[in-house]
Amino acid sequence: MEGQVKRLSVKAGAAALMACACFLLYSVWTSRDDPSAEGALYQAIQQNSLPNGALIFRRGKGTEAGAVVIAERNGLWSHVGLIASGPHGVTVIHAVPAEEEGKPDVVKEDSLEYFLAKERATNAAVMRVKGVGEKEAETVVKAARRMIGMPFGIHPDAADAKGEIYCTTLVETAWKTAGIALTNQRDIINMPFVGGAYLLPDTLAASELLVPVSSKHTME
CATH class of the missing domain: 1.20.5 (Single alpha-helices involved in coiled-coils or other helix-helix interfaces)
Incomplete structure (x- = not known):
């Protein structure tokens, strides 16, 4: 005993x-992370050409964002979404934990300004997939929109039985509908309550198929 x-x-x-x-x-x-004027990051990013299906990476705030960066061994990015164009202008489709009290952990479509708001982001970058046209991009955006409403969850590859999806998995899955595999790389995580092969934002950003649309903008 x-x-x-x-x-x-x-x-x-x-x-x-x-x-x-x-x-x-x-x-x-x-x-x-230095404070900045409200909307500074949004203004810096939105002045670039932001094509349909482009990936927008964000360094966020909060415990979840901090945990991702720690898992990436002090990486750059904690979150990723897909750029989409529509009747409401430029939006971002992404799988994310609740960003407001009482809201669900879910795949949703937000305005670019909301996605890059001061309380959620400290810097960001947009990357497009090389060698694709508008037709493929539209296919990707439509696939991502079909996932809106799915619950957000963090699971290793092929280990999810609940229909939940992670931010990088959403992006990767949407692009696979256009016949493009962004990366086959995975991050092996071995931490309390979290273990397995994951695709983290920094690893996705390192894909050879991605090229910058906008440079990283640190909020100062």
């Missing part, structure tokens, strides 16, 4: 140390 108690104590202590380490890393990460 004493041995069991000792083992449980050791495990509890290790978990506490891990939690403290993640908190300290997250605190350092968020402390580097």
